[in-house]
Amino acid sequence: MSRDSLRCIFYIILKDMRTYYLKPPSISWGIIFPLAWTLAFYLRHPQTFAQLVPGMVAMTAIFSTTAAEAVVINFELRVGSMERLLLAPISPGGIFLAKLLGGFAFGFLMTLVVAIGSSLALGIHLNVPIFLLVLIFSLLSFASLGAFICVSVKEIFEAQTLLNLPRFIMIFLSGVITPISALPHYLQYISYLMPLTYTVDGFRHAISQATYQGINIWLDILVLLVFSLAFILPGRRMLERKFE
Amino acid sequence: MLPKNEIVLEARGLTKYYGDFLAVDNLNFSVRKGEIFGFLGPNGAGKTTTIRMLTALSPPSDGTAYVLGLDIRENPLEIKARIGVAPEISNLYDELSALDNLIFMCQLYGVPRKERVKRAEELLEIFNLKDKRNTLFRKLSKGMKRALTVASALVHRPSLVFLDEPTSGLDVLSARSLRMIMRRLRDMGVTIFLTTHYLEEADMLCDRIALIRSGKLVKIDTPEGLKASVSEGKSLEIRFRNGNEESLQELKKRMSPFKVTILNGERVRVYGDDIGEICERITKLSKELGMELADIFSFNPTLEDAFIELTGLSPIVMSIEKEGKVNVTG
Numbered sequence: 001m002s003r004d005s006l007r008c009i010f011y012i013i014l015k016d017m018r019t020y021y022l023k024p025p026s027i028s029w030g031i032i033f034p035l036a037w038t039l040a041f042y043l044r045h046p047q048t049f050a051q052l053v054p055g056m057v058a059m060t061a062i063f064s065t066t067a068a069e070a071v072v073i074n075f076e077l078r079v080g081s082m083e084r085l086l087l088a089p090i091s092p093g094g095i096f097l098a099k100l101l102g103g104f105a106f107g108f109l110m111t112l113v114v115a116i117g118s119s120l121a122l123g124i125h126l127n128v129p130i131f132l133l134v135l136i137f138s139l140l141s142f143a144s145l146g147a148f149i150c151v152s153v154k155e156i157f158e159a160q161t162l163l164n165l166p167r168f169i170m171i172f173l174s175g176v177i178t179p180i181s182a183l184p185h186y187l188q189y190i191s192y193l194m195p196l197t198y199t200v201d202g203f204r205h206a207i208s209q210a211t212y213q214g215i216n217i218w219l220d221i222l223v224l225l226v227f228s229l230a231f232i233l234p235g236r237r238m239l240e241r242k243f244e
Numbered sequence: 245m246l247p248k249n250e251i252v253l254e255a256r257g258l259t260k261y262y263g264d265f266l267a268v269d270n271l272n273f274s275v276r277k278g279e280i281f282g283f284l285g286p287n288g289a290g291k292t293t294t295i296r297m298l299t300a301l302s303p304p305s306d307g308t309a310y311v312l313g314l315d316i317r318e319n320p321l322e323i324k325a326r327i328g329v330a331p332e333i334s335n336l337y338d339e340l341s342a343l344d345n346l347i348f349m350c351q352l353y354g355v356p357r358k359e360r361v362k363r364a365e366e367l368l369e370i371f372n373l374k375d376k377r378n379t380l381f382r383k384l385s386k387g388m389k390r391a392l393t394v395a396s397a398l399v400h401r402p403s404l405v406f407l408d409e410p411t412s413g414l415d416v417l418s419a420r421s422l423r424m425i426m427r428r429l430r431d432m433g434v435t436i437f438l439t440t441h442y443l444e445e446a447d448m449l450c451d452r453i454a455l456i457r458s459g460k461l462v463k464i465d466t467p468e469g470l471k472a473s474v475s476e477g478k479s480l481e482i483r484f485r486n487g488n489e490e491s492l493q494e495l496k497k498r499m500s501p502f503k504v505t506i507l508n509g510e511r512v513r514v515y516g517d518d519i520g521e522i523c524e525r526i527t528k529l530s531k532e533l534g535m536e537l538a539d540i541f542s543f544n545p546t547l548e549d550a551f552i553e554l555t556g557l558s559p560i561v562m563s564i565e566k567e568g569k570v571n572v573t574g
């Protein structure tokens with residue numbers, strides 16, 4: 001990738017942060033929602049709060065990362081600002097990357113805040129390298145998933161609705177609240193098709209360390225990487241098609 | 245043939261299909277360094293489509309173009325870095341102020357950090373937007389948005405600028421000041437590729453004009469060359485105070501070999517380059533036929549005449565077009 005493109009990507013991320021992400025709607029969608037959700041479960045089973053932390057952090061990751069992708073992608077396509085960006089020395093593929101990395105950066109900030117906050121508050125010991133590794137690949141796959149969904153439709157509301165589908169299904173099926181092993185057998189298959197499953201598993205590794213028996217941590221990371229590529233490559237292509 | 249270094253843009257068989265629809269049909273032309281090159285045609289002629297290809301925004305279906313010596317198919321990013329573009333729609337960021345929009349453009353085009361604010365302020369000054377410095381783009385008037393869109397094409401001081409209808413929607417004064425800016429840019433050596441609907445504007449501003457219709461190139465020439473190619477040439481329009489159909493028919497007969505068109509019961513149009521002789525004969529004939537001369541107007545062919553003759557569009561179509569953006573198909 002050329003220096004020009006890298007510079008454009010950097011400044012597009014910066015601009016999206018400033019104009020869309022670091023605004024009350026994205027912040028509240030990214031943090032308040034997972035917090036409220038976790039609180040609701042905590043009130044039913046107060047003894048298990050520490051158990052809920054990996055799921056809460058994972059939810060923050062997916063909700064914040066995808067919070068404004070419909071706006072940065074569909075809205076900009078609609079009003080022509082995306083076409084404007086394309087006048088600069090950057091390709092449609094580069095813009096696709098810039099847009100998803102914007103979600104990534106915002107997700108990173110928000111998740112870090114929630115993770116640090118809750119581990120300090122609850123005195124949880126975090127394996128930082130493992131946590132960061134899982135976090136980075138998770139954010140990448142969520143951001144790619146979101147961007148892929150956004151470029152596959154036209155309107156903002158379509159993108160928002162379609163984004164909610166995986167977001168909510170994953171809360172129930174990815175071991176955020178109920179462990180996957182407690183799910184009916186046929187649902188477990190679906191669980192393993194969801195990136196969030198590997199995120200939650202990875203975070204449990206980072207928190208519980210040696211005692212936790214789950215999927216191999218490196219497998220988690222590999223699967224998340226595969227998910228990312230599976231969304232990035234066709235998503236990029238679809239955005240390119242829009243400008244032919 | 246011009247020396248090679250004089251040509252900054254060359255289209256070779258440039259063609260664009262949208263599905264089955266042929267929007268741009270095998271365009272061949274070149275633009276010389278330092279000229280204002282007008283690209284003129286009715287709605288839907290393919291002007292914007294051509295600009296989008298030339299600015300490496302959308303790939304041609306066939307043929308190619310060389311912009312600043314680079315192939316649009318092979319070096320889109322290098323080309324984009326070196327040209328300035330003001331697109332047809334004013335699509336800067338609503339949520340950013342006038343100044344911040346320009347600074348963002350500086351960032352995208354790699355203007356050094358220290359220079360950015362200075363450049364942006366300079367452009368605001370030139371485009372009379374200084375007191376709108378901190379106003380959000382969405383709160384600017386339509387004309388100010390247009391001006392800022394053109395300004396944003398210049399942040400990196402490109403040597404070749406594409407302006408797609410820069411003056412559309414501007415009031416007379418703003419349009420005039422924008423034309424002055426374009427001339428200043430040309431005087432600084434910047435080449436301008438300009439599309440416009442305003443024939444008078446093209447006439448005043450352009451060094452050469454390409455006429456296109458339905459995606460095809462009709463003719464390229466200087467404004468003078470285009471006007472000179474109008475077959476009917478100069479003409480005089482004469483109004484008589486007490487004219488009538490019968491006398492005018494007689495006058496028409498006796499004015500031969502000059503071509504005469506009777507416009508109505510009291511007005512005729514006489515075509516010919518020898519204004520002196522026409523006047524003399526009209527004066528004489530009007531006395532003989534008992535009519536009194538009321539007014540004489542002389543007409544030179546305008547670019548509009550050339551446009552109408554060359555594109556085959558009726559004057560009504562053109563006048564509708566100039567009023568506003570009414571789509572004319574075919």
Ligand SMILES: Nc1ncnc2c1ncn2[C@@H]1O[C@H](COP(=O)(O)OP(=O)(O)OP(=O)(O)O)[C@@H](O)[C@H]1O
Binds near residue numbers: 262285289292293
């Ligand atoms: N994305 C597209 N898909 C399909 N057809 C298109 C597309 N863009 C333009 N066209 C068609 O291509 C033709 C040329 O359009 P273009 O916008 O280039 O015209 P133009 O000369 O710029 O017109 P105007 O003066 O109205 O701006 C039109 O018939 C238009 O309908």
Ligand SMILES: [Mg+2]
Binds near residue numbers: 291292293332408
């Ligand atoms: Mg156009």
